[in-house]
Amino acid sequence: MSDGAVATTIFAVFMAGAVALGLAAVRGRGKQGGLAEWSVGGRSLGAVFIWVLMAGEGYTSFSYLGAAGWGYNYGAPVLYVVAYMSCGYAVGYVVGPMLWAYARRHGLVSISDMVAHRYGRPWLGAGVALLVTVFLLPYIQLQITGMGVVVSTISYGAISLNWAYFIGFAVTTGFVVVSGLRGSAWVSVLKDVLVIGTLAFLVVYVPLHYFDGYGDFLDRVVREKSDWLTLPGSGGSRYGEAWFATTSLLNALTVVIFPTTVAGYLGARSADGLRRNAIWLPAYNVLLFVPMLLGMAALFVVPGLVGAESNLALFKLVVDSLPAWGVGVIGVAAALSSIVPMAVFMLVIGTMWGSSVLSLLPRWRGPRRQKLASQAVVVVAGALALVLTYAAPNTLVRLSLISYEGMAQLVPMLLIGLVWRKLTLAGAVSGLVVGVGIVCALVFSDHDPVFGVNAGIVALAVNLAVALGVSYAGPAGRRDERPDAEVLARDPLGAEGEDGADGADGEGERGVRAAAGP
Template sequence: MNAAVATSVFGLFMIATVGLGLLAVRGRAGTGGGLAEWSVGGRSLGAVFVWVLMAGESYTSFSYLGAAGWGYNYGAPVLYVVAYMSCGYAVGYVVGPMLWRYARRHDLVGITDIIAHRYGRPWLGALVAVLATVFLLPYIQLQITGMGVVVSVISYGTVSLELGYFVAFAVTTGFVVVSGLRGSAWVSVLKDVLVIGTLGFLAVYVPTHYFGGYGPLLDRLVDEKSAWLTLPGAGGADSGLGTGWFVTTSLLNALTVVIFPTTVAGYLGARSADALRRNAIWLPAYNVLLFVPVLLGTAALFVVPGLAGADSNLALFRLVVDSLPAWAVGLIGVAAALSSVVPMAVFMLVIGTMWGRSVLSLVPRLRTRQKGAAQVVVVAAGVIALVMTYTVPNTLVRLSLISYEAMAQLLPMLLLGLVWRRFTLAGGLSGLAVGVATVCALVFSGHDPVWGINAGIVALAANLLVALGVTCAGSADRLDGRPDAEVLAQDSLDDRVSSGDRVSPDGRASPGRPRG
């Protein structure tokens, strides 16, 4: 009976999710937006939609499974997630509007588009698209796995993991192919309502139900599990999760998250640069929710002791499945499942956009069919991740170990290339090659952390040194067909326009009414 109730609640919400995603594009079929309408929402999303979309993309199934599991196994080290995301939003206050302006001026729809245009080399966009796809596919696989686990647990074992994986793929593909980024933003609204509601409830219910309140819970943690409350956590010095690791990982991820292809998709979907600035101010408030699964993970140490391996990721759900009515278990499962669906949709969308715009467009007969090509790639990416989840899941899991650290190696080529117009293609490519090679060598040889710090930051330092050295030794590239001064002046003008200022023909701005 419990299984039937929880599964019914889950099924109804999944149908509603697909319906909401499709409803998002009702009446927009004739807007003529093409790839831009599908991939970045026609660049028309206001601050609220950008907020829920980017919060939805960052708040994944890891928040319900991995964060609780890390809290259960290690304790304090998992708080790096809160640290890097909050710092990343501060960095995004500056970087987001800069990327938005450049993409808007040149009608670009993604990170590969921006890099290809910046250096005037279409093949470079294709190269970055292939590299980024390799490091994004693991995230699709992880969300498929996470949702499969959630579906199996909340159905009290009635639904198998394999069927849960397929449900994750089918629901996500069902709306993202048609509705694109706009549909993901609409579904994010439903997800955020459920996430805030369920985690707010659990933050009160679990300590009260199992311990009689926060006081007794925290007293037990201090008395019996004090190692979980300090770095390097319960894993001890051998885990490598000490202060150096915490600081360098938080720094690296804070810098990387602002140029992650999925984050850039959220930036480029915004209506204005001002919407991105407001969004960067509001987003850290969402991070308060991340303390809840971490706290519940540590609470599970006393309620369900002895969880090992992958079972530790179920710490949060073990607390609720046996103590809550089936309908409540179903709602919590829906919130966790949508925390897989929304980011998975954006990952698939970004991969499709990169390939449709930067790879397949190199074929002349596909150049005018970019949206259709991108939609085909979305399905293909989902199918590849699903098949590998069934057959060789460890392959993608190993790639996921270096995904953030490898994506960080694009930082000099993208950001330094935009702010320093004399940064050369040769410098960017040389640094990228050294950085990615260093990350792979250190991680796959078991040297992450290295000297107590994140291997990615070591690779990024080597990347930057090589890129600067090659750039200084070579000659500057000519960009956009215009001198640097003209480019920078146009950036300043675009910024004032996007903020709602009235700009006269001679370039002078006067205050105007800000746009939505």
């Protein structure tokens, strides 16, 4: 049997196992619950499942491809990923339980629900859902592309990129439509076992195989590639100290309100579980150092990679030095690192459309109808990203430039709006519009960074100033703007609301009514 056939067979077996595991997650639950059961796991996931789910959502195909590519091209700047994720987990220690308490009390299932409920405007929730969809679609496309590259590489070219793209879409859609967040959590267990095992092996194997151990490897880096060890990295990159600090700060704030992160928060059984999770999650960041180091190791083994080819730095080492079965196993770990976050991205888009957009139509109200609508949107969103991957890949790649910085502009509307009663609808919307406009103007005119500073944090500062200024100077908010976020303002480290008796029905029906306005 050829190397391609061996690796492809291993890949196929594991993909079938992933789908089966995702479907098994909801065995006996298929007829229970509506949108809340599907979208946030019935708010019943324990600390271990939340840990693997949120770790899985954070460790994507970028970690295997992009992190190694950044390590290969620039070196030290890629450490911003470790910095912002670790800081984000610290912020999440407080923010996660706060959002969980608010959503559980009012039966909400997404950030668009929260915004609609806080400001008493169903149209605002629908608008946020549309905006977030624009920001998330590029992530789906990037995961499809990443998985395609991995699968095509590990099959030694036996599986074309086009077929690999379709396989990624089909596998992910197959289990997420049926099993929702719970299925993603179960598949994350398989993914994490493989990721931890394969990276632990590679971090030992590669330096020993290609060098005389870490001493020789690091000595060569210091002597021959010292630019890769300091900011702004090699090649006169724009990613210096100011960019590193501002990007880490911006992303640490954004990751805690990122819709996929919030989906993990809302699926938790208790707020205390989220606090424990925030303590444990930074340990997972140790794994991020592996592709970064291996990307730098590839500088000596496969020099001369340019452009997108540098993203294959790690896999060129793997394919060059390991037997086909080993390539297949590592490829499966990388593929699952695309599938799990892609599933959560698709799930979040479906949930927001089902609960905030389509629920504006009378025929789609009610938890079971919303669940069906959300599942249909999952398929549509995934199919749209797949079609654009084939037909116009640069369209979503271009949008991806503003995705994270654009999502950051929701921080004042959501977080500040939930903890500060005086933030008005006019203030929140004005700030959001200005912030997103500045991000688009700066990024698309190639002015990111701005004087070395992340463009997103510049936009967020203006966004916040506008939101506060309009709230203070403009008319007071209407009475149906619900400034009832005191559940967040009270003792965020306490155990208030953990039993969720106040408004957390399994169907999320009260949340649907709340999000639809008074």
